[in-house]
């Protein structure tokens with residue numbers, strides 16, 4: 001459920017017509033709904049009701065500071081994967097004890113930044129990382145709270161590029177080696193073991209793989225406790241999927257996920273952390289774009305938009321589907337015809353959809369890509385020297401630009417021509 005609906009024939013974000021924002025900000029732009037973000041956070045928070053828990057928004061899905069402040073004010077923590085994300089979280093007012101640090105390649109600088117700035121825990125992904133973190137923490141006279149990310153060797157049944165829990169994936173340590181590495185961790189003066197971490201992939205559309213992984217985590221918890229470790233926190237990762245196409249079967253909802261967590265892990269008396277990204281922000285955002293041209297090819301029609309793969313990379317990167325809808329509601333019974341929806345970038349990969357059935361559209365018309373709030377703006381680039389796409393946040397009848405479109409001057413000024421040229 002989201003708050004992007006037609007009213008009087010015009011697509012709105014909450015109470016604001018998206019066409020009004022287009023007139024003010026220009027196209028393309030991303031628009032997010034406060035009510036939808038809030039609703040999705042509460043769904044997860046309530047799903048874990050009764051368990052000691054923290055919902056840590058995986059901010060790689062959407063990292064605008066305004067959105068982080070909104071979620072942080074609701075009580076969310078965040079999962080960060082870089083020093084830049086850590087800095088954004090702090091800029092949004094999120095305290096260190098609600099920030100978890102994930103990622104296979106943390107640098108010493110990032111470790112220092114988080115240790116001195118405050119951190120809930122590092123999710124450590126390898127033995128070499130563990131040793132470096134020990135060294136950095138000891139050097140600062142601190143102890144780093146850690147979980148070890150274990151790889152349960154479970155196929156999440158999702159897209160290859162976003163599957164992370166199989167033994168051929170680069171993430172975590174093999175679960176079979178976990179007890180040895182925990183023993184090593186316990187011997188390091190700069191390390192404090194607090195729990196276990198697992199994250200098996202993204203855009204999962206069934207609970208089975210989660211349940212299989214969490215079953216292994218339950219066993220590992222008992223085994224590690226038997227070895228004398230304090231395991232008081234389980235970080236279960238993110239990954240619950242969303243319906244990208246309106247007619248697709250809907251994936252499980254947070255309440256069902258929460259019930260499964262209770263069933264598999266509730267008896268362990270652990271603090272539970274989850275790291276949803278996509279399900280919190282995906283359907284809370286749209287990308288609005290204008291039709292530039294309708295080009296009749298030999299055997300197909302191309303709808304050429306002013307948005308491109310640099311603004312929304314998912315279709316080019318993962319072959320992902322996004323529903324595309326006109327901002328003016330089509331008349332009932334309007335004839336739909338297949339068109340190829342493309343952007344202006346000089347690559348054939350700059351194709352959003354092939355043979356997509358759309359109602360008649362003409363140059364100047366506006367369209368919205370639905371479900372674009374996660375892994376949308378954060379993956380945008382300035383390829384083809386197209387200015388970074390702006391972001392707008394709506395609450396009720398208010399809307400604000402939360403990241404402005406840079407001017408050409410601002411873009412060019414970042415380049416430096418050496419004096420010797």
Ligand SMILES: *Cc1c(COP(=O)(O)O)cnc(C)c1O
Pocket residue numbers: 058060061079102103199201202203237238239240275276277278279374
């Ligand atoms: C990407 C990622 C997430 C979020 O995944 P979603 O599918 O967006 O929920 C959570 N935790 C880790 C470690 C990740 O890499």
